[in-house]
Amino acid sequence: MTSVQLAVASGQSGQMSRQMGDNHRRFLQTMMSIGIVDDHGAKALYQHCCETHNVQCPPDRLDDFIETINSKLQPLFMQIRKGMSEDNGQEHYALVNMAQTDVTRMSSDYADNELELFKKTLELIVGSENGTVSSTDILNSTDSMTTKKLKKSETEHLLSRLVHDKWLNETKGEYTLSTRCIIEMEPYIRTMYQDQVSVCHICHTIVFQCQICENPICGIKIHNPCVARYFKGRAEPRCPACNDFWPHEIPEIRRPRSQSRR
Template sequence: MSRAKASTPVAAFPLCQDVHTDAHRQFLQALMSRGAVDRVRAATLHRQCCELHRVHYAADKLDEFIGVINRQLQPLSMEIRKGKEEESGHTCYALVNMAETAVTRMASDYTETELELFKKTMHQIVLSENGFVSSTKMLNVADQLKPKKMRKGDAEQVLRRLVQEKWLSEKEGEFTLHARCILELEQYILSHYPDMVSKCHICHTLVIQKQVCPDCGIATHAHCLARYVQAQTEPCCPHCKQFWPQRVPELSQPATLPSTSTSR
């Protein structure tokens, strides 16, 4: 402050060299500067940091490498969490502060009015049927903010900054919650909107961009449903087994990961 479970910490499995090194420190610094990265970028950073600091590198040990960092972060009530991008289903990683909510922490970076604009945007996204809200609607809301109104030009700049810092994602003039935001704010959203949000019936994590069964009412991520129905001749609901009338998107293929070769 957009799908393994979206809010679970990366597992800390034993490494051949289970020691926190400068490679781990540089990886953490790079993640902090970016807010969140997809798996391909995380894998590239893993390789670059290990090669730069001459640390044992194995391409298939990214989660174990991050696990070493998480053990160092535990006393600070922080951890790197792995989640899924809501639209594509691709894996991403974000640094999460567990001691306070992201909304509380944002107060040091945003003015009271700017933070109110973010809360209003999140509110509209959560209440929407498809998990998006138009930029036009949010610019109109800026005139009603408290403790003071915000000019539309200023609101545009704040929304742009929220996208750059990966609290929001923007697509064709509409905003949704970024994967980083969902990882940080899942419990906040569930507690503040208990009757308005739900968890995916398939992966059991918070779902914002959802598809809903018209028969039994369960909600799923589109990419979770796509994996569920890929072997079916006709798509059906994973709960009531009735025909699924909504369009199920094709599975999105992630970019190629770095080679699995090892180096020292």
């Protein structure tokens, strides 16, 4: 974290402190610490910050509250950005460094060969049909590394770190991009993989885990949570683009567990 960022978070900048309340600074300082928080956690944190500093916090003004913070972060090329979990459709808020649009933002935490393997993992996920990659395929990709090759144990440890740091998700040895990674890396992914990456027909953000229209002339992709919401209550689901019958099982709308971070 730079001294300028610390100044914003701690109130050491006189100009910032006149324009931002202590409740805003407490919220920002927490976001700098945790990086990403789900919608329930953001609302709880917003309420906590306002109550701690005896400031009113209208429940429907969270986005306005964050916009005030973002207006002060703009000169620092940072932003608290909103995105959706591909897993359950829940909104998340992540603190994003907009000055760095690729994996160099991770260089202070990871060595060069670790960053190279993360890039390879990203490429494998983007190029897959279902937005996942197995641990075996990741381990095999170390053979083509140009930097110092990672041992198997080092690769496994790195993958655990990437999951812990919320860059990847893992389920039964299958890895997907985390919500944090998608929010932060979307500009980079769109630029680097523009011929491979697709966008959801409903929410228009990049999509990896999804359902696909089986009409070969159409082939639109829709996030699983977007599928659940779009087709809810429809007797005969049809593709929103070509109107062909939608043959996939419609998932239920999941209700994420409420989480509170303070």
